[in-house]
Amino acid sequence: MWRDAMLVAGKDLRIELRSRVVLHQVVPFAALVLLLFAFALGPDRKALAAAAAGLFWVAVLFVTVLAVQRSAALESAPGARDTLRLSGLDPAGVFLGKAVAVVLELVVLEVLLGAGAVVLYGSTVHSYPELVVSAVVGTVGLGAAGTLYGSLTAGLRVRETLMPFLLLPVAAPVLLAGTRLWQAALGTGSSGPGVTGSGSWLTVLAVFAVVYVGLGVLVFGPVQEAS
Amino acid sequence: MVPAMPPVVHLRNAVALTGRFPALAGVDLAVEPGSVVVLEGSNGAGKTSVLRACAGLLAVTSGAIEVLGCNLRADRTAVRRRVGMLGHAAALYDDLTVVESVRFAVRAAGGDLAGLDAVLDRLELSGRLRRTAVGRLSAGQRRRVDLAALVARRPELWLLDEPHASLDAAGRDLVDAVIRDAAAGGATVLVASHELQAVVPLADQVVTLAGGRVADCWSPAGADVGVRTGVTNVASAGAVGVVPAGVPGGVAGVPGGVAGVPGGVAGGVTRVAQAGAAGGVPAGVAVPVGVAAPDLVTPTTDAAAATVPGAPAPAVTCEAVTCEAVSALPASALPGTDAHVA
Numbered sequence: 001m002w003r004d005a006m007l008v009a010g011k012d013l014r015i016e017l018r019s020r021v022v023l024h025q026v027v028p029f030a031a032l033v034l035l036l037f038a039f040a041l042g043p044d045r046k047a048l049a050a051a052a053a054g055l056f057w058v059a060v061l062f063v064t065v066l067a068v069q070r071s072a073a074l075e076s077a078p079g080a081r082d083t084l085r086l087s088g089l090d091p092a093g094v095f096l097g098k099a100v101a102v103v104l105e106l107v108v109l110e111v112l113l114g115a116g117a118v119v120l121y122g123s124t125v126h127s128y129p130e131l132v133v134s135a136v137v138g139t140v141g142l143g144a145a146g147t148l149y150g151s152l153t154a155g156l157r158v159r160e161t162l163m164p165f166l167l168l169p170v171a172a173p174v175l176l177a178g179t180r181l182w183q184a185a186l187g188t189g190s191s192g193p194g195v196t197g198s199g200s201w202l203t204v205l206a207v208f209a210v211v212y213v214g215l216g217v218l219v220f221g222p223v224q225e226a227s
Numbered sequence: 228m229v230p231a232m233p234p235v236v237h238l239r240n241a242v243a244l245t246g247r248f249p250a251l252a253g254v255d256l257a258v259e260p261g262s263v264v265v266l267e268g269s270n271g272a273g274k275t276s277v278l279r280a281c282a283g284l285l286a287v288t289s290g291a292i293e294v295l296g297c298n299l300r301a302d303r304t305a306v307r308r309r310v311g312m313l314g315h316a317a318a319l320y321d322d323l324t325v326v327e328s329v330r331f332a333v334r335a336a337g338g339d340l341a342g343l344d345a346v347l348d349r350l351e352l353s354g355r356l357r358r359t360a361v362g363r364l365s366a367g368q369r370r371r372v373d374l375a376a377l378v379a380r381r382p383e384l385w386l387l388d389e390p391h392a393s394l395d396a397a398g399r400d401l402v403d404a405v406i407r408d409a410a411a412g413g414a415t416v417l418v419a420s421h422e423l424q425a426v427v428p429l430a431d432q433v434v435t436l437a438g439g440r441v442a443d444c445w446s447p448a449g450a451d452v453g454v455r456t457g458v459t460n461v462a463s464a465g466a467v468g469v470v471p472a473g474v475p476g477g478v479a480g481v482p483g484g485v486a487g488v489p490g491g492v493a494g495g496v497t498r499v500a501q502a503g504a505a506g507g508v509p510a511g512v513a514v515p516v517g518v519a520a521p522d523l524v525t526p527t528t529d530a531a532a533a534t535v536p537g538a539p540a541p542a543v544t545c546e547a548v549t550c551e552a553v554s555a556l557p558a559s560a561l562p563g564t565d566a567h568v569a
Contacts, residue, residue, distance in 0.1 A: 014322075082284060085304075085307070086307055
């Protein structure tokens with residue numbers, strides 16, 4: 001399963017490096033989202049800093065939609081959908097491979113988004129470990145959920161609009177928990193640094209990730225066959 | 228006594244649906260190991276559906292389907308690594324290079340990369356093309372990459388859907404050679420094609436599909452002289468004519484005889500029955516022959532007149548002929564000829 005996962009992840013990342021869709025389209029989009037949020041909130045740096053955590057995770061959700069759609073589109077070309085099915089690859093490995101590729105792309109995007117948020121919104125980081133751990137765990141959950149919903153809608157004509165419609169509500173726990181944890185790490189939460197219950201929010205992110213990774217491993221095969 | 232090997236592909240009254248439409252409506256088919264079987268039929272006859280069912284891509288909802296000893300009704304994915312399919316559309320990623328595409332296909336199937344360079348050389352994909360992104364290739368070159376992936380994977384069962392499509396003459400010869408080599412190497416090959424003149428010479432058995440069922444099957448072995456000598460333009464449906472005595476070679480007993488092609492018979496290799504053929508086939512036994520259109524002349528004899536609708540009992544009858552009937556015709560009855568026994 002892991003051998004297949006690495007094979008698929010390598011293939012998706014190689015395609016991404018060649019096509020540079022993330023670099024040329026998703027990164028500028030993410031930067032634009034941060035900038036437009038800043039315009040919407042005005043020049044009040046205090047308000048911007050207070051909203052930075054939430055704005056960061058909303059931007060992450062948007063770029064997740066784009067990254068997942070791009071990942072699903074690779075397998076949507078005529079003939080390509082059968083390629084993975086006929087390849088003999090373990091469906092669980094295919095799911096993990098595609099999810100790993102999406103997660104790695106999102107991590108790169110989050111580094112850029114995080115740096116942009118600090119610069120544009122004037123935030124100060126109080127706890128790097130909390131920031132990094134929450135981002136990584138939340139991203140694993142988003143990557144897994146996105147890959148699963150991307151494959152669910154892959155065979156449908158309305159996949160471009162249906163996938164975000166399905167994914168965004170489901171990702172609400174990540175938005176909520178990620179924002180609380182980043183507020184704590186940036187010292188902008190209502191309780192200031194070290195928000196009480198950080199562990200609980202991290203548990204929410206971890207449970208979300210485990211549930212969607214497990215669900216994907218279990219159902220990706222049947223979904224692939226049915227779509 | 229050596230026990231007979233079980234069929235590589237065995238469909239029994241197989242039914243498969245695409246939506247509510249029966250793509251397969253009760254197919255019975257047995258394919259022997261190491262054979263090349265051509266599936267022919269008009270558009271929508273079920274050729275591609277048979278291939279997809281054998282690959283486990285199309286679910287058989289009733290009847291039975293066994294491929295390489297696996298019951299695909301129980302587990303459609305059981306044979307995926309052992310089966311290779313060349314579909315209508317190239318199953319490739321545009322941003323990968325030729326060598327990356329083939330390497331991915333081989334590694335995914337758990338194959339050996341050792342022979343990769345030789346395969347690319349053989350499919351004329353070496354040199355600069357190796358490092359070219361698939362998206363920049365022509366349709367024919369993409370077809371070659373798809374084929375290279377298949378050759379490098381060395382599946383036990385090859386499922387080829389219109390393998391000659393988009394290829395130039397050299398590419399088509401290459402496909403023929405690859406198919407021959409695969410069969411010689413012990414693999415079993417199912418080819419769906421409209422281009423019978425290209426694939427029949429490769430075939431051990433030709434299966435005609437119509438309406439999702441097997442309408443006919445026949446073996447061209449030892450009886451496809453006409454096809455092998457390049458007769459491609461067979462009489463069109465509805466044509467009636469006399470095979471003139473001057474036809475070179477001629478099927479024994481045919482010169483002067485009458486060939487009628489029944490209306491409604493699809494083009495391609497057309498079957499007509501020739502009564503009274505010599506060479507060991509007694510009068511009255513139905514023998515399928517295909518007659519090149521240029522060799523048919525307007526009927527002027529009484530026998531020819533008998534083929535006109537409404538006329539008395541025809542001297543030539545058109546009947547569905549089974550494989551067994553074909554095999555009853557001795558090869559000695561078939562000298563080099565423009566008219567061919569199908």
